[in-house]
Amino acid sequence: MASEFTDRVRTIISRIPAGKIATYGLVAEIAGNHLAARQVARILHSSSRKYQLPWHRVVNRMGRISLGRGAGYEFQKSLLEEEGVKFDSYDQIDLDRYLWLAELD
DNA sequence: CTCGTGACTCCCG
């Protein structure tokens, strides 16, 4: 394993159930560093293609997809919608409703 | 091996 943090991140992401989402900050916090949200994003980006992680279930603190239009935004959104996640008129997800309650795991 | 970059977030003026 590369590091404990990286390993935890991958494990956590793989446990997010379909229809639920998590935020970078939340994953980082559970993995041990609430300040390493960026690393979570990076690990996700590079690892998803190697470990087939459900990267699309991770969004930013606003419940909004961080990718720009044309850079994967529509793709991620469609994947989430297929799992039942609804977006409001601002293209944001209702965190109170869809956020993965990791603390109950 | 070194270096730049970044799917983020919080804090402070």
Added chain:
DNA sequence: TCGGGAGCCACGA
């Protein structure tokens, strides 16, 4: 209300 700086560190070139 809003902008900018700092912290974190894996990964690819």
